[in-house]
Amino acid sequence: MDDGFYRAFEDRYRGSRELITERLRVYLPFLEPLKGLYQDYPILDLGCGRGEWLELLQREGYAPMGVDLDEGMLQACQALGLPARNADALAALKELPDNSLIAVTGFHIAEHIPFPVLQEVVAEAQRVLRPAGLLILETPNAESLVVGTNTFYLDPTHERPLPGLLLSFLAEHSGFARAKIVRLQERDELRNEGQSIGIWDVISGTSPDYAVVVQNPAGAEQLEAFASAFDAAYGVALDQLAMRYDHALELRLNAIESKIAQGPDQEAQGQFVTYPGLQGALERIHIHHAEQLKLLHDNFQHAADVHEDRFNQASRAQEQRFHDLVIAQEQRFSDAVVAQEQRFVEAAAAQEQRLIESSVVQEQRFSQEVEVYQHRFSESVIDLQQRCTQLQNSLAEAHLHHSNAVQELDQVRTELNASLGHAHHWYLRAVAYEQQLQEMQRSTFWRVTSPARWSVHTVRTAPGAAVGVVRGSGRKVLGAAVQFVLARPMLHQRLNNALKRSPRLYMALKSVVHNHGMMPDAALASSLPSDSSVPAHLEGLSVEARQIYHDLKKAIDQKDRG
Structure with a gap:
């Protein structure tokens, strides 16, 4: 529909801005308590139209925002600087957060x-x-016979009339705490209960508009602030007008019947018709009222038929539009599904292509890495083989050296055994010579030749007498030193350990001390090596011979352990 057409239609049949603004003031008492509950006052007006409500709310201190789909209406709001934008009512609500x-x-x-x-x-x-x-939802009141049968269909964009009970039930079913039907825009004289009304007032006098005002749940104290607005009575209902008309008609008929029953006085006889004439008049009045009621019933029935036909036509049109919408939605859904499937197939193909390319690249990288690892493995194997060869060569050389060492050890053992054999041989010969010498010294010949040997010895040793005197003085000094050391065990132990580092000096010094009686036998025995390892047939050896024996035995033991 052309935007300019609907704005012109609104300007002619809805009323001027001043009239609409004045009518909208009826809702301010409902809003006023909200200022005591909250610090800010955001309000959303759905289908704001020319913006009369937005302008009134701004003047009252609220923060309104309007939405509408008609550009002609929005231009009127924009011309006045009112906060309004082009948006669908349901979409605008869905954009908002809870409790906002x-x-x-x-x-x-x-x-x-x-x-x-x-x-x-x-x-x-x-x-x-x-x-x-x-x-707050305001809508035409289908309770009015004129509205429900005529003026509602004046607007070509109307869907169907909405009875007040339907909107109230819808709000309560959606979770609101309470609802109030506010009837609006009836004529002022119809609000007076004493005002007489006619049949046309019953037909056309019902409030042409109404609003359902519903409230969200809250505490009892908060809801109490709205009691005056919700408890007040608003507008004129069809049943109220009908009852008022019936009551007025009954009063008139009762008054006529009362006057008839009393009879006319003498002065008024000339002013009233006779009883038969009155009866005829009453019959004519009754016939007239019956015709009027029949005409009213026929008109009402015709209006109901027209309304039902229009409603059926509107329902069929609505069903057709809904069917068309469903078909269009199904087509759009099918198209969307096909497009989505196409996009999915394309995406899957692209993904598969990327996977193939990635697999090829990964395979190439893997092949390259395998080649690198194979090359490194080959180099490692070659290096390992070289090291194994070197180790085998080293092991062969070690075996060769071991064999040579074993041969040399066997040769050394053989030579050592031979040396020990020779040493034992010469030891036995020395023992034999010493026994022969001792037998010779115990013989008579040795005693008989003693003076001669002494004479020869004196001649030979005379030149060395002076040397002997010197040696005697040295022995005295050495003897005193020995006694000094023996008197101090710690010094004796340290000196003994130091001298043992030079076996030859140690044994020579020990031999001198023993031969010249410079050390007691107990002290000498403690410093000599143990004879427990000396064979029984060697116990007669001298200290020097025993030392040689022990040194040889020690060398042989070390050779065997090695």
């Missing part, structure tokens, strides 16, 4: 949207509203 608004309003928008969408709008409004927040 104090009120959601929609004036003459509910009748423009399909009922399933209206259900979503009410549910989303309940979500975004804070505790005690308000949802």
